[in-house]
Amino acid sequence: KKLTEFSFxxxxxxxxxLFLSDVDSLSFIPEMKSIKNLKFWNLKDGDLSYLLNSSTLKTVDFHPDKKSYSHRKDEINKKIGK
Incomplete structure (x- = not known):
């Protein structure tokens, strides 16, 4: 069985x-103290808003840009890159 829950x-x-293949939720990202770059393939809950609350995150990459995701990749990168 694949690991998809990474709150630990x-x-x-x-x-x-950090690169994740399949992940249930990104809710743990804002509490990671040194995370700068995140890549993933499949986000099950589709909620990317957690990434906007990270004070250290610089780039996010995922493929494909799914309609079920709360934000597009370019939107996230513009907002966190400030």
């Missing part, structure tokens, strides 16, 4: 770059 990373202080 919530308080991680060392991971800067």
């Amino acid at each position: 990373l919530r308080d991680n202080e060392s991971i800067c770059d």
